Amino acid sequence: MLDKNFSIEEYRKLYVEQKELNRGLEQELAFHRVELEKFRSEAVKAYALTRSQKQDKAMISAQGEKILKDLHVVNKNLRAKVKELDKAKKDIYEAYKGTINRLVLASEYKDNETGNHILRMSNYSVYLAKLCGFDAKALEEIELASPMHDVGKIGIKDSILFKNGKLSDDEFNEMKRHTTIGGAILEKPDSPILECARQIALCHHEKWNGRGYPGGIRGEEIPLHARIVSISDTFDALTSKRPYKTPYPIDVSCDIIKKGRGEDFDPALVDLFLTNIDGFVAIKNKIDEGCAADEAEIKANFAWSERDKVEQK
Ligand SMILES: [Fe+2]
Numbered sequence: 001m002l003d004k005n006f007s008i009e010e011y012r013k014l015y016v017e018q019k020e021l022n023r024g025l026e027q028e029l030a031f032h033r034v035e036l037e038k039f040r041s042e043a044v045k046a047y048a049l050t051r052s053q054k055q056d057k058a059m060i061s062a063q064g065e066k067i068l069k070d071l072h073v074v075n076k077n078l079r080a081k082v083k084e085l086d087k088a089k090k091d092i093y094e095a096y097k098g099t100i101n102r103l104v105l106a107s108e109y110k111d112n113e114t115g116n117h118i119l120r121m122s123n124y125s126v127y128l129a130k131l132c133g134f135d136a137k138a139l140e141e142i143e144l145a146s147p148m149h150d151v152g153k154i155g156i157k158d159s160i161l162f163k164n165g166k167l168s169d170d171e172f173n174e175m176k177r178h179t180t181i182g183g184a185i186l187e188k189p190d191s192p193i194l195e196c197a198r199q200i201a202l203c204h205h206e207k208w209n210g211r212g213y214p215g216g217i218r219g220e221e222i223p224l225h226a227r228i229v230s231i232s233d234t235f236d237a238l239t240s241k242r243p244y245k246t247p248y249p250i251d252v253s254c255d256i257i258k259k260g261r262g263e264d265f266d267p268a269l270v271d272l273f274l275t276n277i278d279g280f281v282a283i284k285n286k287i288d289e290g291c292a293a294d295e296a297e298i299k300a301n302f303a304w305s306e307r308d309k310v311e312q313k
């Protein structure tokens, strides 16, 4: 409010003072306004950032959830497919084993050896292969393949196959053909087991010294599987009853195999066989349980067969 008593001069002075004060206030206000603007713009930025981060997070977690869900479905389908595949593989394997068994059975119809011969010699073969250090897959191969060693006998005339007396040279030559016939039956194998079976069928009568048949191959040219089966097959033939012989005692059979060391048989395999003879005898006793003469009886009845009598001279 104006004071009537103030002179013009006093008003002027008051005006200048007031103006100075206002200028100071205005400067202060301008400074705060700048500060406020700075703060506001930072707040806007921070808000925008928070919002976008929230959005990102939401987006990422939604995408992540979708990927996880898809992955779960894929996993589930994959597990189902693997299960189906496992079952199909198992079915094929069983069917395959069935086919092998039928093939072995068919060859047994044409053979005067018993089914237990097949069982014993395949078990001996697996045991000898294990002593050689074969892995599980190779052991399974020899277990399934060795029973097919004489599958070629399907192609040999009954008059020769079932002849009780000694075979003539021609008949023996005909009999030898069971190896090449077996090899031909198993020709072009489509699995490692059948390839193993083919080698065994073809080469189980080859000899270490090269005097065997059909190829007359020698030493390590003879596939290892066939060298193993050769010992197993011979040991079982020696210790079993055959139309032309009584079963030979274990020690006599071992002596015959020892005699064939480096001649008929792979020397390293013979050493393994003889060192571990107890294991082979245990296999024999387990398979023959209750249906074979005991060792004392075998020893008491032992006599060389006509054929072996000649060979022993
Ligand atoms: Fe044979």
Ligand SMILES: [Fe+2]
Pocket (backbone or CB within 6 Å): 113, 117, 121, 149, 150, 233
């Ligand atoms: Fe045999």
